[in-house]
Amino acid sequence: MKLDIEILLKELNEVKTPINIMEVCGTHTMAICRNGIKDIISKNINLISGPGCPVCVTSDIDIDRIYEVALVEGTITATYGDMLRVPGSKPEISLIKAKSKGADVRVVYSAMDALSLAEDNPQKCIVFLGIGFETTAPATATLIKEAKENGIENLRVLSLHKKVEPIMKSILNNEDLNIDGFLIPGHVASIIGRVGFDFMKDYGCIGAVAGFDGEEILYALHRIVQARDENVFDVFNCYKRAVRDLGNPLAMDVIREVYHETDVNWRGLGVIENSGLGINDKYTQFDIEKDPNYRSIMMQTEPSEKNKACVCGEILMGKKMPFECPAFAETCTPLSPLGPCMVSSEGSCAAFYKYERREGLK
Amino acid sequence: MCLGVPLKIVEIQGKKGIGEVRGVIKEFRLDYLREPKVGEFVMVHAGFAIEKIDNDTFNEIVTELEALNQKIMELENRYET
Numbered sequence: 389m390k391l392d393i394e395i396l397l398k399e400l401n402e403v404k405t406p407i408n409i410m411e412v413c414g415t416h417t418m419a420i421c422r423n424g425i426k427d428i429i430s431k432n433i434n435l436i437s438g439p440g441c442p443v444c445v446t447s448d449i450d451i452d453r454i455y456e457v458a459l460v461e462g463t464i465t466a467t468y469g470d471m472l473r474v475p476g477s478k479p480e481i482s483l484i485k486a487k488s489k490g491a492d493v494r495v496v497y498s499a500m501d502a503l504s505l506a507e508d509n510p511q512k513c514i515v516f517l518g519i520g521f522e523t524t525a526p527a528t529a530t531l532i533k534e535a536k537e538n539g540i541e542n543l544r545v546l547s548l549h550k551k552v553e554p555i556m557k558s559i560l561n562n563e564d565l566n567i568d569g570f571l572i573p574g575h576v577a578s579i580i581g582r583v584g585f586d587f588m589k590d591y592g593c594i595g596a597v598a599g600f601d602g603e604e605i606l607y608a609l610h611r612i613v614q615a616r617d618e619n620v621f622d623v624f625n626c627y628k629r630a631v632r633d634l635g636n637p638l639a640m641d642v643i644r645e646v647y648h649e650t651d652v653n654w655r656g657l658g659v660i661e662n663s664g665l666g667i668n669d670k671y672t673q674f675d676i677e678k679d680p681n682y683r684s685i686m687m688q689t690e691p692s693e694k695n696k697a698c699v700c701g702e703i704l705m706g707k708k709m710p711f712e713c714p715a716f717a718e719t720c721t722p723l724s725p726l727g728p729c730m731v732s733s734e735g736s737c738a739a740f741y742k743y744e745r746r747e748g749l750k
Numbered sequence: 751m752c753l754g755v756p757l758k759i760v761e762i763q764g765k766k767g768i769g770e771v772r773g774v775i776k777e778f779r780l781d782y783l784r785e786p787k788v789g790e791f792v793m794v795h796a797g798f799a800i801e802k803i804d805n806d807t808f809n810e811i812v813t814e815l816e817a818l819n820q821k822i823m824e825l826e827n828r829y830e831t
Contacts, residue, residue: 468796497796497797498778498779498796498797498798499796499797500779500797501797520796523795523796523800524795524796526781526782526798527779527796527797527798530779530781530798575754575793575795575800578793578795578800578801579800600754601810601814629803629804629806629807630793630801630803630807631801632801636782636800636801638781638782638783638784639781639782639800642781642782
């Protein structure tokens with residue numbers, strides 16, 4: 389599909405009625421910043437970064453638990469790389485800090501790498517951190533299924549997977565926010581389909597599944613604005629080359645087989661009902677929360693200390709901009725992050741620090 | 751974790767696919783694709799192909815990644831001199 393960018397930009401600069409559009413994908417956050425999109429469209433289009441980075445919304449208590457788990461003797465913690473530096477309730481609590489204290493922490497590219505680790509290290513317990521929205525949930529599910537088929541006994545999974553729909557509904561129900569449209573995360577939509585976002589229509593909200601390059605984001609923004617002007621409240625697929633209407637049925641089947649919905653804690657946002665994916669009883673042998681060796685750690689309910697300076701929660705909900713955080717670019721920087729929005733390479737604060745700092749805005 | 755990598759399937763071994771992009775070979779899983787075929791292009795996310803893509807999309811993404819890589823190399827050279 390060839391896009392006439394000049395026409396899109398012209399029309400996006402002619403928007404007179406303010407519109408609030410939120411993105412809920414860390415990659416979109418970065419793409420918007422990297423492409424300078426806010427600077428080339430009308431200021432009446434208010435782009436808001438929402439809670440789209442699954443690393444950013446992992447609660448501090450979960451990070452504290454992960455830290456303790458990693459330090460258990462005989463444990464190999466397998467994780468995606470972006471979890472390494474995320475601080476828990478204190479800056480000194482993180483996987484990289486645990487590693488510096490002697491914990492065996494391995495960065496993996498794929499969930500299936502954890503299976504290889506379990507096969508190669510029969511005397512160790514491999515704990516895989518299942519992080520991500522619906523895009524990575526099938527991968528963790530496949531890991532669990534294959535471990536069971538292969539009779540693997542030394543693998544445990546901490547499922548911190550979350551669903552996008554509940555957090556978007558939470559935002560739509562929030563009276564402080566007034567979101568007219570969403571840029572829908574493309575790869576989540578690859579799994580759950582365009583139809584997975586149809587719930588937005590019940591809220592009179594417009595959605596556009598967006599790709600990840602600058603042109604694709606402009607196209608999706610244009611679609612939302614156009615729909616608003618035409619009073620058409622629908623969910624549009626602007627990333628057809630990678631997203632189908634019904635998504636990926638095979639991936640959805642494995643999600644339904646392995647997981648059930650649970651209430652989970654989102655960093656800075658609190659507990660959101662039915663927003664997490666817990667492991668079904670059929671696969672309970674792999675659920676770290678059921679393992680007696682780790683139960684006391686998993687039953688911790690409160691972080692040891694709350695960081696009062698960090699306002700990641702409000703930033704994640706789009707209520708504040710990064711520069712409105714008192715710690716931003718002062719005590720909280722990419723080299724010494726206080727919260728997940730700065731640590732994660734796709735967090736709002738990291739994106740803002742890298743691309744959007746201006747004179748007078750730190 | 752969130753990076754999607756486009757690959758061309760060059761070999762299929764059961765549930766595993768071997769993909770190639772600009773001479774780089776990568777293994778990934780095919781569990782979520784219906785009837786994948788050698789020669790098809792896929793989007794790989796955290797070790798799993800999540801969707802098939804067309805040739806144009808593959809080339810566009812690869813071109814973007816190459817431009818990014820070139821920029822990174824320029825910046826590295828600048829800081830070394």
